[in-house]
Amino acid sequence: MVPEAARVLADQLFRTGNPSSLHASGRAARRVVEESRERTAAALGARPSEVVWTAGGTEADNLAVKGLFWSRRAQDPSRRRILVSAAEHHAVLDPAFWMAEHAGAELVLLPVDADGVLVVDALRRELEAHGDQAALISVMWANNEVGALQPLDDVVALARRFGVPVHADAVQAVGQVPVDFAASGLDALTVSAHKLGGPGGVGALLARRGLDLTPVLHGGGQERGVRSGTLDAPLIASFGVAADLAVTGRAEHAARVGALRDDLVARVLAAVPGAVLRGPADTARRLPANAHFTFAGCEGDSLLYLLDSAGVEASTGSACQAGVPRPSHVLLAMGVDEDVARGALRFSLGRTSTAADVEALLTVLPGVVERARAAGLAGRGTAVPV
Amino acid sequence: MRVLAALSGGVDSAVAAARAVDAGHDVVGVHMALSRTRDQFRTGSRGCCSIEDAGDARRAADVLGIPYYVWDLSERFEETVVADFLAEYEAGRTPNPCVRCNEHIKFSALLDKAVALGFDAVCTGHYARIEVDADGSRALHRSADPAKDQSYVLAVMGPERLARSMFPLGDVPSKEQTRAEAAARGLSVSAKPDSYDICFVADGDTQGFLRSRLGERPGEIVDTAGEVVGTHDGAYAYTVGQRRGLALGRPAPDGKPRYVLAVEPVRNRVVVGPADELEVAVVEADRAVWFTPVTRGPLACAVQVRAHGAPVEATASVLDDGSLSVAVGPGLRGVAPGQSLVLYAGTRVLGQATVTGTRRGASPVRPAPAGGRAS
Numbered sequence A: 001m002v003p004e005a006a007r008v009l010a011d012q013l014f015r016t017g018n019p020s021s022l023h024a025s026g027r028a029a030r031r032v033v034e035e036s037r038e039r040t041a042a043a044l045g046a047r048p049s050e051v052v053w054t055a056g057g058t059e060a061d062n063l064a065v066k067g068l069f070w071s072r073r074a075q076d077p078s079r080r081r082i083l084v085s086a087a088e089h090h091a092v093l094d095p096a097f098w099m100a101e102h103a104g105a106e107l108v109l110l111p112v113d114a115d116g117v118l119v120v121d122a123l124r125r126e127l128e129a130h131g132d133q134a135a136l137i138s139v140m141w142a143n144n145e146v147g148a149l150q151p152l153d154d155v156v157a158l159a160r161r162f163g164v165p166v167h168a169d170a171v172q173a174v175g176q177v178p179v180d181f182a183a184s185g186l187d188a189l190t191v192s193a194h195k196l197g198g199p200g201g202v203g204a205l206l207a208r209r210g211l212d213l214t215p216v217l218h219g220g221g222q223e224r225g226v227r228s229g230t231l232d233a234p235l236i237a238s239f240g241v242a243a244d245l246a247v248t249g250r251a252e253h254a255a256r257v258g259a260l261r262d263d264l265v266a267r268v269l270a271a272v273p274g275a276v277l278r279g280p281a282d283t284a285r286r287l288p289a290n291a292h293f294t295f296a297g298c299e300g301d302s303l304l305y306l307l308d309s310a311g312v313e314a315s316t317g318s319a320c321q322a323g324v325p326r327p328s329h330v331l332l333a334m335g336v337d338e339d340v341a342r343g344a345l346r347f348s349l350g351r352t353s354t355a356a357d358v359e360a361l362l363t364v365l366p367g368v369v370e371r372a373r374a375a376g377l378a379g380r381g382t383a384v385p386v
Numbered sequence B: 001m002r003v004l005a006a007l008s009g010g011v012d013s014a015v016a017a018a019r020a021v022d023a024g025h026d027v028v029g030v031h032m033a034l035s036r037t038r039d040q041f042r043t044g045s046r047g048c049c050s051i052e053d054a055g056d057a058r059r060a061a062d063v064l065g066i067p068y069y070v071w072d073l074s075e076r077f078e079e080t081v082v083a084d085f086l087a088e089y090e091a092g093r094t095p096n097p098c099v100r101c102n103e104h105i106k107f108s109a110l111l112d113k114a115v116a117l118g119f120d121a122v123c124t125g126h127y128a129r130i131e132v133d134a135d136g137s138r139a140l141h142r143s144a145d146p147a148k149d150q151s152y153v154l155a156v157m158g159p160e161r162l163a164r165s166m167f168p169l170g171d172v173p174s175k176e177q178t179r180a181e182a183a184a185r186g187l188s189v190s191a192k193p194d195s196y197d198i199c200f201v202a203d204g205d206t207q208g209f210l211r212s213r214l215g216e217r218p219g220e221i222v223d224t225a226g227e228v229v230g231t232h233d234g235a236y237a238y239t240v241g242q243r244r245g246l247a248l249g250r251p252a253p254d255g256k257p258r259y260v261l262a263v264e265p266v267r268n269r270v271v272v273g274p275a276d277e278l279e280v281a282v283v284e285a286d287r288a289v290w291f292t293p294v295t296r297g298p299l300a301c302a303v304q305v306r307a308h309g310a311p312v313e314a315t316a317s318v319l320d321d322g323s324l325s326v327a328v329g330p331g332l333r334g335v336a337p338g339q340s341l342v343l344y345a346g347t348r349v350l351g352q353a354t355v356t357g358t359r360r361g362a363s364p365v366r367p368a369p370a371g372g373r374a375s
Helices: A003-013 A024-044 A057-075 A090-102 A120-133 A152-162 A233-248 A250-271 A300-309 A329-333 A355-379 B011-022 B051-064 B074-090 B097-116 B151-162 B175-184 B206-214
Strands: A051-054 A081-085 A106-110 A134-138 A166-169 A188-192 A203-207 A275-277 A290-295 A344-348 B002-006 B026-033 B068-072 B121-123 B128-132 B138-142 B219-223 B228-232 B259-264 B269-273 B282-290 B299-304 B312-318 B324-328 B340-345 B348-360
Touching: A003 A233, A024 A051, A024 A188, A024 A203, A024 A233, A051 A057, A057 A081, A057 A090, A057 A134, A057 A166, A057 A188, A057 A203, A081 A090, A081 A120, A090 A106, A090 A166, A106 A120, A120 A134, A120 A152, A134 A152, A152 A166, A233 A250, A250 A275, A250 A290, A250 A355, A290 A355, A300 A344, A300 A355, A300 B068, A355 B097, B002 B011, B002 B097, B011 B026, B011 B051, B011 B121, B011 B175, B026 B051, B026 B097, B051 B068, B074 B097, B074 B206, B097 B121, B097 B151, B128 B151, B138 B151, B151 B282, B151 B340, B151 B348, B228 B269, B324 B340
Parallel strands: A081 A106, A081 A134, A134 A166, A166 A188, B002 B026, B002 B121, B026 B068, B219 B269
Antiparallel strands: A051 A203, A188 A203, A275 A290, A290 A344, B128 B138, B138 B348, B219 B228, B259 B269, B282 B324, B282 B348, B299 B312, B299 B340, B312 B324, B340 B348
16 A cells, blocks of 8 residues: 555544534544545546445446446346456456346457457447447456556447447556546446555446446445445545545656566566567557566466565466466457466566566576476476476 | 475364474475365365365465465366276276375375475375385385374375375374364364365265266166166166165065175176175285385285275285285175275385285186176
8 A cells, every 4th residue: 555545544544433424523524535535536537426435346346237237227128238348357257247147138248359459340240230239338448467458439439329338447547547537438437446555445436427327235325325335434535545646646657667567578578488478569558567478388376386485476367266276268368278378477566666676587587487387297297207 | 395285174284284394394385176166165074175175274374374375286186086986987996086186186296296396295184104214215104093094095106206295194193183283283174074075076975976977877786696686777886895775676585685796887787695705815906006126925914905994914926917916814805896905014005006806715706897797
């Protein structure tokens, strides 16, 4: 967390008051919540009334997918198709699959190209054939694994023609690339505090004014009646501070980590045989902090272990709940071979990353990959002398 | 040493890892994911690879302060242990999947990968002792607690892999002691029930599992005279020495209970008869693994053919093709092809082989690969 956001969180924890209460401490808490709402809205190009607080990005994504589906189908029972890109985060993909299994939705997975970018033509063909049956479209702002920025302008323009609401998960994008809700033309957008220097457990769905959303959580009717539940003023206050700082410091941050990332990519490709950059090679088309590679013949868990014991923290992609590394659905959707996809590593650069970190990584990575490759062969049954 | 501690999520492997840490080794915990369709929770003593188990293994690693990883070996497990289990039953033999798991997964896939990643040894919670002889060679022995001894299922690994193994629980006098030690160390798994059944048959219904994977194949149950005495849904679901589940319509003429004497996969027949026909005089076995220099024999030893069976006195001879012919003393009954045969001298493991057939007195009872009738 950025220190300013942590400090606000700690200060607010010592205050009492339910923002929905009418007594003095309640009113004080309400003021904290509303000031943060204004601040967050301003940072993201939204109106304050368009901010719906949630307990994080996953809840906001669930509210968007389920809430839009139910409201659109209630207006027009023939609108049952949920259109999502095959490279979406699980917080979008899994609710979409769930709605298909349990709520009468028809799931349409839109393809991505070899760079992980949505194939706009496929969306056009789908809408031209079945546009009158589409309930919603959900395409992320930028892919969380391979960093590919998505053609949301094209998506929004197409969706307008067919009267279909569009949601975007922008959890990865805020603070990395410019995100302006009003200018985007989106109907709904997900943001999460912990990805922009704020605390875990708080996020928001930006929902266009007048957008009809069926609630997922029912209760006290907070947040326009769309999201019931007592508001957590300390988390919300901290989120607002973090969002503000992330957006005002964005350009400088992006330039700094972007340069580090470019250096990291060039040096990894030069130093490690068989390393392949995944996601767009044109760095203007990907998140500035993201670098993603596959190392054919390696297992992701071997790479993680060897890097971890050398003091480098990386990620293989998204882990399932038991922590078993599986080939990434994003890489598979990009057409990467399953065996190659097992040897994937994502490096994310943050506020504290330095050139010395890149240097340290490059010192160990070639040896790590070589060793992981030997272990990968061992795992496939080739005898290793014992 | 750099030690990879296999953590199942149970109490034994957790305490074994703790002892490796105490011994001053650089320990990393690894939980093996062996099933692709994992249950959320364990039900009683069954199964061993639920998500709850993975969580327990992670907690144990946290308490011990060691790094923790999950390695997905489910594909290898399916290709080797489960496939072997099905093929063996289908061929009328009786496999021991724990032996095959030690052979193909724990002391093969896991060990090879560990060595390739720079580890010196794999540590498990098995109950067996490793003794170093005067000449520096390592010998596998029964554990201090005979009731928990697992040298039987470990023998298949052979001496080279034993040199890369650690069993810190081999000298524990009883399982209660392991639990007490776990509790004293603050390991939350100290009271977790032991697992007994085959881990990939989660509901414990082996016959049902075989039926679901191999399909129904109805056939006849016959007595030793060839008379049809009943029917079955698939000969593969029967094992030599089995009495329960035969569901024979009428009693035997002598009024005595009948047992499975032989399973004939080609004719899809199950042969039943009285208990005294299960008595075995000679066991034949192949795929021998030796911990001692191989002699032609005859080698006086004790043999064990089941994980929890009592050892019997025996004399083993090695034939020209490397297979074994073992004359056994009285008391060995119902030995099926496919079972693992382990040879002991006192507590020391001499070798291991896989049973191919048995003889009762001078005439062969089995094998009957072309559907020959049992004598």
